[in-house]
Amino acid sequence: MNVCPLCNGLRRVTVYCSSCRQPMEDQGKVTDYFDDYSPYMDADMMKQFDGYARTYTNHECVHLFYCPRCQAEEVRFIQE
Template identity: 85%
Template sequence: MNVCPLCNGLRQITVYCSYCRQPMEDQGKITDYFDDYSPYMDGDLMKLVDGYPYTYTNHECVHLFYCPHCQEEEVRFIKE
């Protein structure tokens, strides 16, 4: 069974904004923002509808990162 190290608190990473080079904040899985019930759905099932065709087969969790300095958002693929 594969688990996301960020979602499960096993690891922290620092992502820097590609625009202003300031540290970004992890806002969690992108699929959690789909609707009110998305955070409670099965993670593997949500990977089939997340808009990225290989997240399920590559065991990747798609995280949204937000820059509080310039308000930019970036998506990063986290290996499970």
């Protein structure tokens, strides 16, 4: 089983906003926002419904990043 280094606190990543070039904040997995129970579901199972065709086969965790300065949001694929 692969693990996401961001979800498990093994690594930190600095992502800069493509609009204002300020550091963005990691808001966690995109699938955690699907419904109230999504954060408690199996991560590999949720990859089948995340809207990205290859996240399961490529062992990627899709994270949402938010810019507090300009309120922009960006999705990044984190290699597990």
